Amino acid sequence: VPFRGRYYQLKPEKADVVSRHIYPVPPFKGDVGVHFSPCVDETRGPGLIVGPSFSLALDKEAYRPTQVSPWYALQLVSSKAFWAFAANLGYASVSAQVQRDWSKARFVEEARQLIPSLTADDFVEGFTGVMAHSLDARTGLPFNDFIFEVTAASRHPALAAMPDAAAGGSTVLRRPVPRVVNVRNAPSPAATSALAIAEHVASIVDSDLKVALS
Numbered sequence: 322v323p324f325r326g327r328y329y330q331l332k333p334e335k336a337d338v339v340s341r342h343i344y345p346v347p348p349f350k351g352d353v354g355v356h357f358s359p360c361v362d363e364t365r366g367p368g369l370i371v372g373p374s375f376s377l378a379l380d381k382e383a384y385r386p387t388q389v390s391p392w393y394a395l396q397l398v399s400s401k402a403f404w405a406f407a408a409n410l411g412y413a414s415v416s417a418q419v420q421r422d423w424s425k426a427r428f429v430e431e432a433r434q435l436i437p438s439l440t441a442d443d444f445v446e447g448f449t450g451v452m453a454h455s456l457d458a459r460t461g462l463p464f465n466d467f468i469f470e471v472t473a474a475s476r477h478p479a480l481a482a483m484p485d486a487a488a489g490g491s492t493v494l495r496r497p498v499p500r501v502v503n504v505r506n507a508p509s510p511a512a513t514s515a516l517a518i519a520e521h522v523a524s525i526v527d528s529d530l531k532v533a534l535s
Contacts, residue, residue, distance in 0.1 A: 322403065322456055323381050326373030327422060328447035329432075335443045336369045343435050353509075355421070355431045370447055371432050376422035384449045386422055405461025455506040467518065468506035471529045502526055 331338065336359075345354040358370050379397070380390035397403050407415060420427040429441045455464045502525050504518065511518065 322397065322400075322406070323378040323383065323451050323453050325376050325378040325383055325386070325422065325449060325451050327376075327428075327449045328370050328372035329425070329428065329444040330447040331369040331371060331439070331443055332445055333368070335439070338369065338436060338439070345435060355428065355435075357432075357435060371444065372428075372447065373450070374418070374421035374428055376418045378451050381453075382451060384451060400458075402456040402458040402461055405459070406456050406463075407461070409461045453506075454508060463508070464506050465508055466506070467504065467508075467511075469522070469525060470501070470503040470505045471525055502529075 339357055340359060342359070343357040345356065347353070355372055355374070360368050360370055376386070377397075378388075379394045380388050381393065383389065410418075417427075421431060425444065426441060429439070429444055432444075433439055455468055456462065457464060502522055504522065507518065
């Protein structure tokens with residue numbers, strides 16, 4: 322299921338308002354909430370991104386709220402996992418997500434709960450990303466670990482020891498598609514773990530598919 326995350330940036334003169342990551346106190350249903358992340362902007366030097374909003378995307382590449390695929394939306398609402406997910410979130414949480422996605426004022430209101438001195442004028446448009454997240458069809462809860470799909474019975478000891486994803490660990494699915502390794506689910510901290518994931522995929526290719534990697 323695709324989710325859209327929309328970010329704003331603080332203006333350069335406000336970029337030094339904090340020097341560390343700031344997150345809201347959990348629990349948040351479905352996401353970690355709007356947070357502040359210092360970063361390096363190649364064009365303007367040090368910067369501060371704020372976000373993301375977190376909202377269901379009604380197309381696989383819906384980078385704007387107005388981008389909707391009727392066929393994809395129909396498939397989505399026909400899924401048991403979708404309705405289980407919506408029930409877990411509740412109306413109030415879904416409504417808040419939609420408001421943050423569509424309304425800058427609502428987004429800023431939530432951000433100001435962490436830094437009250439900021440105003441709407443301090444925020445400028447940032448960027449938007451779309452993240453695919455796997456849901457448990459029974460409970461509607463997101464899988465919070467990596468899911469790898471491979472094509473053959475594994476002989477890799479590390480894979481054999483992996484717990485089931487529904488219990489909070491990684492899992493490996495095997496499908497009769499020749500010579501394919503698919504990272505089906507890579508939630509946070511996937512970017513932080515990118516090199517480790519690459520090494521793990523390489524080991525699967527070597528062990529399961531018997532493809533020599535130079």
